[in-house]
Amino acid sequence: xxxxxxxxxxxxxxxxxxxxxxxxxxxxxxxxxxxxxxxxxxxxxxxxxxxxxxxxxxxxxxxxxxxxxxxxxxxxxxxxxxxxxxxxxxxxxxxxxxxxxxxxxxxxxxxxxxxxxxxxxxxxxxxxxxxxxxxxxxxxxxxxxxxxxxxxxxxxxxxxxxxxxxxxxxxxxxxxxxxxxxxxxxxxxxxxxxxxxxxxxxxxxxxxxxxx
Numbered sequence: 001x002x003x004x005x006x007x008x009x010x011x012x013x014x015x016x017x018x019x020x021x022x023x024x025x026x027x028x029x030x031x032x033x034x035x036x037x038x039x040x041x042x043x044x045x046x047x048x049x050x051x052x053x054x055x056x057x058x059x060x061x062x063x064x065x066x067x068x069x070x071x072x073x074x075x076x077x078x079x080x081x082x083x084x085x086x087x088x089x090x091x092x093x094x095x096x097x098x099x100x101x102x103x104x105x106x107x108x109x110x111x112x113x114x115x116x117x118x119x120x121x122x123x124x125x126x127x128x129x130x131x132x133x134x135x136x137x138x139x140x141x142x143x144x145x146x147x148x149x150x151x152x153x154x155x156x157x158x159x160x161x162x163x164x165x166x167x168x169x170x171x172x173x174x175x176x177x178x179x180x181x182x183x184x185x186x187x188x189x190x191x192x193x194x195x196x197x198x199x200x201x202x203x204x205x206x207x208x209x210x211x212x
Contacts, residue, residue, distance in 0.1 A: 001041060001077070006031075008075055011039050011085050022049050022154060027088060030072065036088035037072055042081050053082045056153045059128055060086065067119030069139070069151050089149060091142050094204075095135035103207035104145065111146040112138075113201045119150050120197065124190040127159035131188070133196035134176045135203070157188070175211050176200060 003026070005013045013026040014036075023040040030037045042053045057074035064070070070087040077083060094112075097104075104112075116138065123130065130137075132155050141147040155171050172181050178195035181188050199210035 038086045038088045040084045057084045059153045065122045091140045094138040104204045108145045109204045129157040
């Protein structure tokens with residue numbers, strides 16, 4: 001499936017936009033509104049991937065917040081492959097900004113950090129732990145550091161839902177992980193995201209990673 005294809009009779013794929021985690025993302029047009037959308041298609045249906053992809057879709061559908069990429073729809077293709085449609089965000093991710101500028105001004109870090117912390121607090125209050133907070137999963141709307149959106153809930157943990165990875169399996173990105181997460185402890189909670197946010201903000205302020 002590629003540009004020109006229509007998903008669920010609604011989302012027309014326009015161009016390949018990138019890949020990450022389990023899926024490929026296409027800039028698309030939502031035929032019901034005429035607005036752009038991002039459609040993520042599950043690429044490799046390894047054991048557990050479809051369930052993990054479905055969980056990400058359900059989590060996004062339940063998290064309606066200005067700081068979280070908005071869910072539009074999700075489902076399965078006739079082939080059985082899963083898809084997820086989200087709002088299309090014009091902007092760039094924080095990792096690109098840091099790559100260009102190396103570090104940010106204190107006022108910028110405070111504004112962005114406050115907004116991301118509020119977004120995480122909203123998710124945590126609903127039993128969702130992101131587990132992979134890092135610069136590439138923060139998108140700055142129109143490049144504005146005061147308007148960050150948290151992306152990619154592909155490895156998020158939701159309440160007491162069954163874990164989709166075994167005990168001791170590394171989930172997340174080294175360099176931003178709390179010690180208990182790096183150990184693969186199954187009982188990590190919201191504090192792991194707070195640790196990751198601290199690592200992210202340290203890097204924004206100093207231009208250096210918080211962890212070696």
